[in-house]
Amino acid sequence: MERHSGFTSGRPGFAELFAALPVAVVVVDPDDRIAHANALAEQLLNLSERVMRGQPLAAILPPPTAGDRREGQGLAFYDTEIATPHGPKIRVDFVEAVVPDRPGWRAITLHTAAGTRGLGQLAGRGASARAASGAAAMLAHEIKNPLSGIRGAAQLLDAGELTALIVTEVDRIAALIDRMQDFSDTRPLPIAAENIYPLIAHARRLALAGFARGIAIEERFDPSLPPAAINRDALLQILINLLKNAGEATRTTRNPRITITTAYRHGMSVAAASGKPRVPLPIEICVVDNGPGAPADIADHLFDPFVSGRPEGQGLGLALVDKLMRDMGGIVQYAREGSPEMTTLRLLLPRGLAA
DSSP states (O other), X not given: OOEXXXXXXXXXXXXXXXXXXXXXXXXXXXXXXXXXXXXXXXXXXXXXXXHHTTSBHHHHSOOSSSSOOOTTOOEEEEEEEEEOTTSOEEEEEEEEEEOTTSTTXXXXXXXXXXXXXXXXXXXXXXXXXXXXXXXXXXXXXXXXXXXXXXHHHHHHSOOSHHHHHHHHHHHHHHHHHHHHHGGGOOSOOOOEEEOSHHHHHHHHHHHHHTTTTTSEEEEXXXXXXXXXXXXXXXXXXXXXXXXXXXXXXXXXXXXXXXXXXXXXXXXXXXXXXXXXXXXXXXXXXXXXXXXXXXXXXXXXXXXXXXXXXXXXXXXXXXXXXXXXXXXXXXXXXXXXXXXXXXXXXXXEEOBOOOO
C-alpha cells in the first residue's frame, strides 16, 4: 500500500492519529529526550514539537518528582502543579506509561485539571461566546426598548432625588446592555498589518491618566517585533480592558505594579479547528500585575461571560477580550507565574503579512 509523508493512503497513519489525540501526549526516548509531542502538548507547553524534539525532558516538562520510577513501570500524579520553563504553570494529571516492546521509551499524557487556562481550551470558549451572543441579542431586544420608556416617563415627573435616581439607574442598565451587544456583532473585523507599539503607548497613557493613576506601569519590549495582523480598534479596546483589570486587581496591593511585555515566540502555533492547518501566533503581548490573581474556583472560567472575581464586577470585560482576540485569529491566556507569582494575561497574535 502506498505510503507518503508519514501517512498511509486510504487510512490514517501515525502522524495523523497522534496529532488528533484529544489529550496532550509527549513521547520520551531511552535517553530521556523528547521524541514526539502532539498538537495539544504544543499548546499546553507553549512550544512547537520542532523546538521540543531532542530536548531533555526536564528542560521542557520537569516531572513532578524524581527517583520514584521503577524499571518497566509508569508513574501517575493527579492534580499536580508543574512549573514549565517556557510557559505558565500548569495544573494537570501527569501519567507516564512505558511503551510495550520498546525498552526505555515512555509516553506521558497531560490531562488538564481544573484551574488551568491552557491554550488548547478554545472550543468550549467559542461555544460560550456564541451562547453569550444569542443571549445579548435577545436581552437587548427585550429590555432596551422598555428602558427608554421608563427613562422618558421619569423625566416627565417633577424633578427630585428619586427621579434622578431612576434616570441614573436606567442609564446604567442601558450601558450594560450596550456592552452585551458587543457579543452579538458577528461581522468579520477588518485586519491589517500594524505596529502594535503606538497602540500600547496610547493605552498606557489612558491608564496612567485615569483608572491606573498612581500605579507604576513598566515596559519590557522586544524592539525588533514585526507588525501583527490586527484590528487597531479591537486591540486598543483589549489593552485598555486588561490594564483596567490590572489596575483594579492591584487596588489593595502594597506597591502596586503593572508590566507590559512583548516577545516573538518562534514556533508557537495552534490548530484553528479539527482538520485545519495550524496557524502561527508568534506575536506575544503580556499584561502582568502583582495583584492576588483570580480566586481558584473561577480561574478556569475567567473568559466565560458573567464570571467575575469582584463583587461589583459584571464579568464581561475578559469575555469580550476573548471574543475580540478570536475575531483577530489570536488567543488570550490567563496564568499565575513567576517568583514571586504574578498575574499574567497573555495575548498571542498572528504576524502581519508584508504589503
